[in-house]
């Protein structure tokens with residue numbers, strides 16, 4: 001009987017500590033590699049989509065060899081290819097750079113009529129603080145959306161600033177869909193681009209990409225606050241040898257905007 005009590009105590013402890021851990025991780029933002037590494041041309045990673053699914057249902061990124069834009073929405077992962085076509089990716093696909101979160105909105109807003117710069121100002125005006133991480137999800141009708149996708153690269157890989165010179169641009173009018181992405185604080189430069197990084201996918205899952213411009217009316221804007229980030233950096237010689245760029249922030253703005 002004493003043994004049995006001991007066993008029950010151990011099980012309880014394991015369950016309780018497991019519960020705490022789970023709670024801690026449920027609101028974490030998971031990031032695979034850094035935008036700095038991607039901008040240096042580190043386009044192959046070991047993280048699979050199946051792995052990302054463990055950390056969340058909403059996110060953005062790209063695929064190995066820089067093969068298009070990734071958008072995760074409601075637990076499904078999509079690839080917006082260079083030719084604009086969209087496919088749902090299987091769990092075995094790999095990513096060199098991705099950001100994922102279990103989306104749990106802390107604040108819901110309706111911004112009225114907003115263009116891209118209006119959206120950014122509106123979001124900024126409604127933040128809790130500029131110093132934590134945010135996942136953003138915007139659902140509704142868009143009178144205009146401009147996105148881009150990138151072309152699959154061949155090794156030896158060019159730097160991102162050169163790879164995006166051949167990006168394709170897509171424009172959509174009167175489309176229903178979802179924008180998902182993140183806001184990073186200024187102090188996180190190097191890990192990600194300070195400010196907003198947003199991707200778009202249409203409701204019919206037939207179009208999307210990295211968001212460059214948009215216009216919307218009465219969309220539902222959800223903000224998910226996060227105070228912790230789980231960052232995994234590449235186990236590769238290329239990453240070990242990478243040197244920080246002097247004008248990294250300026251270059252990233254050029255690449256992503």
Ligand SMILES: [Zn+2]
Pocket residue numbers: 060061069197198199210211
């Ligand atoms: Zn992007």
